[in-house]
Amino acid sequence: MDIVHGKELHYEELGLKHRGSGLAFKHLFLGEENTPENYLFSIARQGDFYSPIHRHTFDQFRYAYRGDVSIAPDLLLHEEELCYHPEGVFYGPQLDEWGERDVLVLQFGGASGKGYLSFAQIAEGQEKLKEQGRFEKGKYHPAGGGEPKDSYEALWESYSGHPLEYPAARYHPVIVSKPDNDS
Template sequence: MEVVQTKEVPDKAILLKHRGDGLGFRDLFTGDPEDPMNNYYVVYATQKGFYSPVHKHNFDQFRFPIKGSISILPDLDVEEGELCYHPEGVKYGPQNDGPEERAVLVLQFGGASKQGYLNHSQLKGAEESLREKGGRFEQGKYFGPNANPSIPIDGFRAIWEEYTGQTMIFPEGRYGSVVNMKPAAYTYVQDKSNATISRKKLGVFSERETRAEVVKVVAGGSWDIPSEDATRVYWVISGSGSVDGQELKAESAGRLKPGSSATVICEGADLEILCFALPTLYA
């Protein structure tokens, strides 16, 4: 398993500015930019004031607030320790967060429609190109140089279409809204084959079986993670230990690429690990 200590990763300004300023990113893991089906982005995001209009994407994402709550819908704030799944093709927003400091783990990846994922580095040039053509971005919307000012389009959509040269066709939403999970309300279920681990299975999403769960490894215990075809991403919520000789502690992030396995050992306080399995889109 590849491990990154989030607290040691430097902050950087977000590359895309179509949603405005106020965001800082610590890049944890990225996929293959040459292969949209196997591309993804794992980032520790900080924000002080943020606004985004009602919009939707042609990719999936998870948000996990680590410090402070984040607004998702007019009647939904996602609190610390909750997990929000944003299905492709499903609207959310407006997001309107005040000046208080927040930190959020964000995972973005291609969804079951197989439209893949384009990262911020790929799209940055397209955003600059739209500005050079005389367009402008305002509160997350794009206004073309000759556009009717009352009919802007979503900023991300404009950038994506500029980059690809295609019209974005949103997949039909598989869910009626975002899915907000409250892990604290789940109970751990003992693993039948290993008495030192237990699981909170938070959800399995779409026909491509995107998965989210929390795994607990008790002090002195171990967890053998088998190989599988999917990319898997891990976030240590609490506890301490190691994986394949690398330190694990609160806010450690890990990644297993397809075909890889690992062994997690809990050497201190019980480890609680948020785990994701990305969909396999070529099968």
């Protein structure tokens, strides 16, 4: 295992636009592609960011390291708070417009075994789908006026070759840990 101090890593803009621009990452640990156990552990630097209501085929933890992060219109993850996004649970829309923030992100294949697509797999799918439509405000719009769908869902289906069936949610809603609450 290589150990690298986070200050030695540089933020990378990955060219992934399925949720819009304004994201850059320092990858701390990456899992193995094409396995149900694949994962991503990174620090995300967010500028302006928008994502529609959506859900995942994987589990996700977010820790607001610097600044506050929008989870939904009525849910803000404050600095030093942790939230858990179980697979299959809807959340959003997310709208962050007030400056820059850093978020520690862990995404990994959940109990359903559907796995987690790597950023490289998403980028590959994005290039393929851009030839057949466009990404806008977190949705994929097929050319010819087909019904728009969540951008990650379109990418997953393009990569897997079959329609996405979301796992049933095991918890509702997103779970937020608030360490400063005394009650």
